Amino acid sequence: MPKIEAATVRAHRAKRLESLIDAAESILAEQGVESLTAGAVAARAGIARNSIYRYFSSIDDLLELVVTREFPSWVAGVEAAIAAEPVPEERVVAYVRANLEQAASSTHGWRTSLSRGSLSESARERVRALHVSLNEALVHAVADLGVEQPELTVSVIQALVDSSIRQIDSGASAGEVSRFAVNATRRLVHTETT
The missing domain is CATH 1.10.10.60 (Homeodomain-like)
Incomplete structure (x- = not known):
């Protein structure tokens, strides 16, 4: 042995x-x-x-x-940030902020380029499924808001997160990108809930 x-x-x-x-x-x-x-x-x-x-x-x-190595800690960080917020609007903001913090503190850009260029289609599909599971946290946070169009709200916020992460991966200031995304999310959430 x-x-x-x-x-x-x-x-x-x-x-x-x-x-x-x-x-x-x-x-x-x-x-x-x-x-x-x-x-x-x-x-x-x-x-x-x-x-x-x-x-x-x-x-x-x-x-x-x-x-996918960093994915479990990424998900845990996002879920912890959401759970720490008692107010529904702030849970949505926490989702955005935590995802951008994870992107800024990880090797996301490098791993994404590996995923796009080197993984088999079946492996890319499994990676997409991991991202869908992370998106469920946003779905639940938006559901708590009671907005009229929750699917559209989730889509817009997720598009903002995805675009912001691409900016961070490309070298933009994580602080500036995060401030912009958080402010945009607050405006959207406020508009949707009033």
């Missing part, structure tokens, strides 16, 4: 998977997607090449893990 490097087998597997994702990210950042091979990842992580397939079934699966 191979020696594990953690207190439990589960912890060992989690640690090993993290090291494989770290290795893949390093290769992608330094050499690009063309250099992401099983052999290169295994060598960088310091394990046998055939061992990496215990953690994922293909390089495309590993690339998907790289693209």
Whole structure:
């Protein structure tokens, strides 16, 4: 039986998977997607090449893990920001602000470019499903407002968030973009609820 490097087998597997994702990210950042091979990842992580397939079934699966790596903490940050607000209008604003804070503090732009150019269609579909699940937080926040056109309100706010994130990913000042988006959201929410 191979020696594990953690207190439990589960912890060992989690640690090993993290090291494989770290290795893949390093290769992608330094050499690009063309250099992401099983052999290169295994060598960088310091394990046998055939061992990496215990953690994922293909390089495309590993690339998907790289693209979605920050997603759980992103969702948790957005959900916590919404939950901290007792007023419905401020929950919607919190959704916008928290998404932009996450975009500014992460490697979202880099991961998005990987997603667009390097993932298989099925992997891109799974990434889209993750984004839809995040959007559910906005749907619930808008429902609490009691506006006449909740679907349209969600669409407009999400379009504002998406556009603002693209601006941040392109190098615009996160603070300026966030201030603009938050103010625009407040105006929209105020108009819709009066």
